[in-house]
Amino acid sequence: GDSVTQMEGPVTLSEEAFLTINCTYTATGYPSLFWYVQYPGEGLQLLLKATKADDKGSNKGFEATYRKETTSFHLEKGSVQVSDSAVYFCALTPRGETSGSRLTFGEGTQLTVNP
């Protein structure tokens, strides 16, 4: 079945540091890939997405590129802020399900940014 593997956390960085959170996936065909973020006390929010190989999703300074050859979708940000402290989830939806689109999530990575 489909699966998503994220780098083990938690991750602690100082403000303005560079962030990378690794994500690799296993799926049949060419899934769509997502990063969701969960701020303390809040629900999951879509951060960015990519629907085909070599697509780059970006939002709020975060970027991730769909790499089919390495089945990866790593999340990056050049300069993190304290407000980026949250749990980040990588997820996929299999292609071809016109009425489904269930999300398969990774385990999540807790990011803490210190001032």
Added chain:
Amino acid sequence: EAGVAQSPRYKIIEKRQSVAFWCNPISGHATLYWYQQILGQGPKLLIQFQNNGVVDDSQLPKDRFSAERLKGVDSTLKIQPAKLEDSAVYLCASRSLGTGWVETQYFGPGTRLLVL
């Protein structure tokens, strides 16, 4: 636009008791999902509805969990009887059906359940 609403936000029960959660999706969203998020893990799909029909309930423990979506709008998820391992956050999400098939799922704040 109002988001996905869930209630209650928190619930504490003893094992073998029953509990129900309610979800009101974003207006007009045909697809509704219930996910279970155990502490330290990513959400796992329990059941998916399109309008008032079940699309996928393959991961729903049907001996104790049930869900319905009458009239294709609100939904309830019930656990009876609850077990200790049911302690988790129960997330509801909804999605519209547009011309593309990768529409975003919008999540509610979740209901945190603790089974003692």
